[in-house]
Amino acid sequence: MLLEIKDLRVKAEDKEILKGLDLTVNAGEVHAVMGPNGSGKSTLARVLAGSPGYEVTGGSITYDGKDLLELDPEVRACEGVFMAFQYPIEIAGINNTYFLRTALNSVRKHRGEPELDAVEFMQLVREKAALLEMDQAMLNRSVNEGFSGGEKKRNEIFQMAVLEPKLAILDETDSGLDIDALKIVANGVNSLRSPERSIIVVTHYQRLLNYIVPDFVHVLSGGRIVRSGGRELALELEEKGYGWIEAEMAGARG
Amino acid sequence: MSTSADTIEQLATREYQYGFETEVEAETFPPGLDEDVIRRLSAKKQEPEWMLEFRLKAYRAWLKMTEPTWHNLKIEPVDFQAISYYSAPKKRPELKSLDEVDPEVLRTFEKLGIPLEEQKLLAGVAVDAVFDSVSVATTFREKLAELGIIFCSMSDAIREHPDLVRRYLGSVVPYTDNFYAALNSAVFSDGSFVYVPKGVRCPMELSTYFRINARNTGQFERTLIVADEGATVSYLEGCTAPMRDENQLHAAVVELVALDGSTIKYSTIQNWYPGDSEGRGGIYNFVTKRGKAMANAKITWTQVETGSAITWKYPSCILQGDNSVGEFYSVAVTNNYQQADTGTKMIHLGKNTRSTIVSKGISAGHGQNTYRGAVTIGRNAQNARNYSQCDSMLIGNRCGAHTFPYLEIKNTSATVEHEASTSKIGEEQIFYCQQRGISTEDAVNMIVSGFCKEVFRELPMEFAVEAQKLLSISLEGSVG
Ligand SMILES: Nc1ncnc2c1ncn2[C@@H]1O[C@H](COP(=O)(O)OP(=O)(O)OP(=O)(O)O)[C@@H](O)[C@H]1O
Ligand SMILES: [Mg+2]
Numbered sequence: 258m259l260l261e262i263k264d265l266r267v268k269a270e271d272k273e274i275l276k277g278l279d280l281t282v283n284a285g286e287v288h289a290v291m292g293p294n295g296s297g298k299s300t301l302a303r304v305l306a307g308s309p310g311y312e313v314t315g316g317s318i319t320y321d322g323k324d325l326l327e328l329d330p331e332v333r334a335c336e337g338v339f340m341a342f343q344y345p346i347e348i349a350g351i352n353n354t355y356f357l358r359t360a361l362n363s364v365r366k367h368r369g370e371p372e373l374d375a376v377e378f379m380q381l382v383r384e385k386a387a388l389l390e391m392d393q394a395m396l397n398r399s400v401n402e403g404f405s406g407g408e409k410k411r412n413e414i415f416q417m418a419v420l421e422p423k424l425a426i427l428d429e430t431d432s433g434l435d436i437d438a439l440k441i442v443a444n445g446v447n448s449l450r451s452p453e454r455s456i457i458v459v460t461h462y463q464r465l466l467n468y469i470v471p472d473f474v475h476v477l478s479g480g481r482i483v484r485s486g487g488r489e490l491a492l493e494l495e496e497k498g499y500g501w502i503e504a505e506m507a508g509a510r511g
Numbered sequence: 512m513s514t515s516a517d518t519i520e521q522l523a524t525r526e527y528q529y530g531f532e533t534e535v536e537a538e539t540f541p542p543g544l545d546e547d548v549i550r551r552l553s554a555k556k557q558e559p560e561w562m563l564e565f566r567l568k569a570y571r572a573w574l575k576m577t578e579p580t581w582h583n584l585k586i587e588p589v590d591f592q593a594i595s596y597y598s599a600p601k602k603r604p605e606l607k608s609l610d611e612v613d614p615e616v617l618r619t620f621e622k623l624g625i626p627l628e629e630q631k632l633l634a635g636v637a638v639d640a641v642f643d644s645v646s647v648a649t650t651f652r653e654k655l656a657e658l659g660i661i662f663c664s665m666s667d668a669i670r671e672h673p674d675l676v677r678r679y680l681g682s683v684v685p686y687t688d689n690f691y692a693a694l695n696s697a698v699f700s701d702g703s704f705v706y707v708p709k710g711v712r713c714p715m716e717l718s719t720y721f722r723i724n725a726r727n728t729g730q731f732e733r734t735l736i737v738a739d740e741g742a743t744v745s746y747l748e749g750c751t752a753p754m755r756d757e758n759q760l761h762a763a764v765v766e767l768v769a770l771d772g773s774t775i776k777y778s779t780i781q782n783w784y785p786g787d788s789e790g791r792g793g794i795y796n797f798v799t800k801r802g803k804a805m806a807n808a809k810i811t812w813t814q815v816e817t818g819s820a821i822t823w824k825y826p827s828c829i830l831q832g833d834n835s836v837g838e839f840y841s842v843a844v845t846n847n848y849q850q851a852d853t854g855t856k857m858i859h860l861g862k863n864t865r866s867t868i869v870s871k872g873i874s875a876g877h878g879q880n881t882y883r884g885a886v887t888i889g890r891n892a893q894n895a896r897n898y899s900q901c902d903s904m905l906i907g908n909r910c911g912a913h914t915f916p917y918l919e920i921k922n923t924s925a926t927v928e929h930e931a932s933t934s935k936i937g938e939e940q941i942f943y944c945q946q947r948g949i950s951t952e953d954a955v956n957m958i959v960s961g962f963c964k965e966v967f968r969e970l971p972m973e974f975a976v977e978a979q980k981l982l983s984i985s986l987e988g989s990v991g
Contacts (some may be wrong), residue, residue: 309938335948346940348940349961360949
């Protein structure tokens with residue numbers, strides 16, 4: 258088991274967002290998390306990554322045998338947790354490639370591996386850039402600065418491809434991508450699928466799941482996973498929306 | 512959950528690295544200033560009569576002036592009678608080589624990371640080290656002399672090159688210019704003098720390290736750089752001072768004279784003691800820097816200001832000759848309780864004159880950072896052009912950034928562009944870096960150096976590296 262979330266409760270600015278969330282992810286699995294706007298999907302992703310601004314008020318997260326909540330965000334990253342941001346931020350004046358090299362070498366240092374020299378690194382970058390059909394110009398621009406919405410998302414997966422995490426959480430990576438880009442990015446993600454690597458895909462659309470086929474689909478609503486199933490659950494959601502699940506839950510409660 | 516705030520807290524407690532004091536027997540005047548003190552000072556330095564006259568005239572002008580109050584600074588009143596106006600290391604033989612320098616002095620420079628010995632070998636940097644008020648070591652002089660370049664202390668220049676000094680001293684910053692410049696003109700202790708003859712390109716970066724040492728001794732450096740027609744010179748100034756509890760006054764004057772077709776590049780890293788994390792102590796840095804560019808000449812000021820409790824400084828250019836160019840690139844950092852009021856003046860007098868201003872202000876802690884810039888286009892400055900860019904970055908929410916751009920245009924053919932921005936170093940930016948495995952400290956450094964990139968790339972290579980280091984030291988513990 259790579260990740261085990263138990264009864265997770267999270268608050269932000271006095272508002273309870275996650276209210277007892279359970280989720281278990283084994284190595285090599287792909288899980289899709291769906292759910293209405295504001296249900297807490299990004300909150301889950303960001304809490305896993307160690308974002309400031311959230312208070313964990315209860316529950317536990319075990320990652321790779323460790324108490325994830327005890328680790329600083331950069332340590333989590335070095336230990337193989339990667340989050341593709343729903344809204345990647347711009348950093349002016351810092352070359353995209355330089356940024357990535359700093360990140361990779363920091364991760365390698367943590368793992369006790371030697372730093373890559375410029376030549377080795379550029380080789381890796383070229384290979385991964387080809388995989389995601391990244392434009393050379395984008396590599397030389399400042400981190401995300403002036404990137405279009407879709408370019409930012411593609412850049413996130415490019416970073417993931419270079420950093421090779423153990424657990425990747427992709428927060429709505431598909432939104433903003435055009436049809437062709439969606440295929441390219443999905444291919445990129447699929448090529449990273451491996452028995453050791455787990456992926457959590459947060460999405461609103463079944464279409465992405467045609468390309469990145471999940472092992473499990475979960476519905477997050479009201480701060481909890483209210484339903485889990487196979488990929489057919491995504492199809493059902495596409496057809497019926499979330500109302501019926503919420504109605505069922507209300508029924509169950511009432 | 513343990514947050515990065517802990518690490519930041521630890522870093523914040525790290526004290527100013529260059530806080531130490533060297534014990535050198537110093538001969539120091541008792542505190543106080545009057546005409547007699549100036550006469551004694553001038554005599555001590557074996558100055559010619561005209562120099563004494565210059566000082567006395569300046570002193571009399573100063574007596575009638577008052578300290579400027581238009582700046583955006585909170586300044587404890589300075590008691591000018593409590594300052595000692597002369598201090599010299601006692602042992603001061605004529606030195607032929609570094610071996611003859613007081614070993615204690617040399618050790619000081621080593622602690623500062625300025626090994627003269629090494630620098631001689633490295634990079635070809637000539638070092639004129641001003642220890643307290645008197646020069647103690649000058650290297651590379653011979654090599655420069657072959658090209659007719661004069662690089663020496665101001666005291667030596669007054670004795671050995673009186674004609675040059677007399678001709679240009681005060682020609683760009685007259686002693687009537689402002690309160691601090693008048694004071695400096697009256698009591699300046701020492702500084703550097705550079706003269707590059709016609710058509711000569713100075714083959715190395717010239718650099719000087721200043722250091723305030725003896726307690727209560729205000730330092731009043733005076734620097735004069737003259738580039739004759741078609742000459743080129745790049746001058747570096749860097750400084751750091753020992754930890755101190757009382758405020759120390761530092762009022763320097765730097766004059767640049769760029770004759771027809773010449774180029775002067777003046778780069779500064781300023782790292783005077785900024786005071787402790789409570790805002791106690793620290794240097795008052797009131798500097799007047801100005802250059803005059805004749806036809807087709809170019810002056811570039813580049814500064815990285817991280818130190819001092821209070822900085823008051825406006826390196827300026829008088830673009831007198833046609834087609835002359837003035838540039839100002841500045842990074843000013845204020846952390847803890849530091850205050851900076853800095854900027855530039857670009858005075859366009861000649862035709863087709865061009866100026867560029869790039870100012871990056873970074874405020875952290877309770878720091879207050881003010882940019883004050885003036886662009887003046889004179890009546891005859893046909894087709895003058897100015898571009899100004901003024902960016903502020905705030906780290907935390909107790910600091911402040913202020914921008915005061917002034918514009919005076921008397922010629923309608925001018926093109927003037929001004930851009931300004933204020934940004935906050937985002938938690939989200941730092942988190943983004945952390946999420947990719949980069950530590951908070953590295954993330955802040957990276958974001959800040961990205962912000963300052965346009966200025967750093969104007970610095971000579973070896974300085975750029977130092978500047979980046981300094982910036983990260985200055986901002987340690989500023990996020991949390
Ligand atoms: N820092 C915060 N402070 C206050 N409220 C927050 C904060 N972060 C999230 N919220 C609130 O928590 C709820 C869940 O937000 P979250 O971003 O996790 O939703 P989401 O499921 O990702 O939605 P979407 O599908 O629109 O991306 C929302 O109501 C949001 O406004
Ligand atoms: Mg979201």
